[in-house]
Amino acid sequence: KQEVTQIPAALSVPEGENLVLNCSFTDSAIYNLQWFRQDPGKGLTSLLLIQSSQREQTSGRLNASLDKSSGRSTLYIAASQPGDSATYLCAVSEQGDDKIIFGKGTRLHILP
Amino acid sequence: DAGITQSPRHKVTETGTPVTLRCHQTENHRYMYWYRQDPGHGLRLIHYSYGVKDTDKGEVSDGYSVSRSKTEDFLLTLESATSSQTSVYFCASRFGAGRNEQFFGPGTRLTVL
Numbered sequence: 001k002q003e004v005t006q007i008p009a010a011l012s013v014p015e016g017e018n019l020v021l022n023c024s025f026t027d028s029a030i031y032n033l034q035w036f037r038q039d040p041g042k043g044l045t046s047l048l049l050i051q052s053s054q055r056e057q058t059s060g061r062l063n064a065s066l067d068k069s070s071g072r073s074t075l076y077i078a079a080s081q082p083g084d085s086a087t088y089l090c091a092v093s094e095q096g097d098d099k100i101i102f103g104k105g106t107r108l109h110i111l112p
Numbered sequence: 113d114a115g116i117t118q119s120p121r122h123k124v125t126e127t128g129t130p131v132t133l134r135c136h137q138t139e140n141h142r143y144m145y146w147y148r149q150d151p152g153h154g155l156r157l158i159h160y161s162y163g164v165k166d167t168d169k170g171e172v173s174d175g176y177s178v179s180r181s182k183t184e185d186f187l188l189t190l191e192s193a194t195s196s197q198t199s200v201y202f203c204a205s206r207f208g209a210g211r212n213e214q215f216f217g218p219g220t221r222l223t224v225l
Contacts, residue, residue, distance in 0.1 A: 032212055043202055044216040089155070093212060098143060098162050099170065100214060104154035 002027045004092055006103035013080055014111045021075040021106050023090035028068045031097075035064050035075050036089045038105070044089065047075070052095075080110045115139060116217040118203050124223045131190040133220050135203030141215075142208040144186040146170075146178060148199040149219075155202070161186055162208075193224045 003026045013019050023033070032051045036044040048057045048064040050073070056065040063076040077084055089105040115138035125131050135144060145160040147170075157170030159178040167178050175197060177189045186205075190197055203217040 034212075034214060036216075041219075043218045044204075046213055046215060049213045091214070098160060098168070099145075099157055102155040 002030075002092060002094060002101045004090060004101050004103035006088075006090060006106050008106060009104070010107040010109070012109045012111055015080060015082060017080050018076065018078050019080055019108075021077070021088050021108070023073040023075070023103055025071045025073075025092050025101075027094070028071050029094060030068065030092045031095045033064075033066055033073050033090060033092050034100070035062075035073075036091065038087045038089060040086075047088075082110045082112050084108060085110045116203060116205055116215055118201075118217040118220050120220060121218065122221045124225065125193050126225050127194055128192050131193050131222065131224075133188045133190075133201055133203075133222070135186045135188070135205075135217055137184055137186075137203075137205045137215075137217075139205065139207065139215070140183060141205035142183075143206045144180065145204040145214070146176075146186065146188045147202045147204065148172065148197075149202060150199050158188065158201075190222075193222075195224050198222060198224045 005024045034049045035047040038044045050057045050066045061078040066073045087105040087107045091100045091102045093100040117136045119134045146158040147155045149155050156172045161167045161180040179187045201220045204214050206214045
């Protein structure tokens with residue numbers, strides 16, 4: 001059974017620093033991996049989706065990488081800002097399965 | 113983001129009453145999902161749909177039923193609400209056919225007294 005883990009559960013970083021959020025999954029036979037952001041009291045916003053054939057995706061200050069063989073993905077945030085404070089979740093889907101499996105997220109706080 | 117709306121956004125109800133939550137999407141997405149989100153548990157899948165009238169159970173489906181009579185609407189019914197169903201409920205959808213990015217609605221906060 002696929003399991004998705006995000007460590008740490010919470011992270012505080014001074015404004016302006018670059019940071020990396022981690023996501024690991026137990027079964028490397030994934031179809032794709034998606035990173036989301038969730039602000040308090042809000043729904044999830046899709047940030048990046050990486051297909052299994054890709055190694056990374058970039059959007060603005062965000063860069064997501066995927067290493068299927070090691071079961072890991074990272075979300076790199078450059079030049080962090082207080083507005084980046086949110087919970088970040090990763091989720092994987094598997095070939096032939098309509099469902100996606102979520103990690104429990106990393107709650108990020110950017111210190112002004 | 114995709115045009116996904118949920119109604120109601122907030123609801124307070126009493127134990128034993130039936131409750132129906134509605135999800136509406138305007139993107140012609142084939143797949144639709146209902147999740148609940150609780151502290152310590154993260155997002156858990158309740159039911160999902162892979163087409164009109166085609167649905168399947170998720171990991172926490174007991175006490176819930178769904179219906180999808182049109183592509184754009186996916187209804188979640190709590191047949192007899194219990195306090196353990198107090199939660200935030202999210203609907204999501206995706207197009208399918210290789211376009212697998214999942215989009216979420218704003219959520220419904222349900223309180224069962």
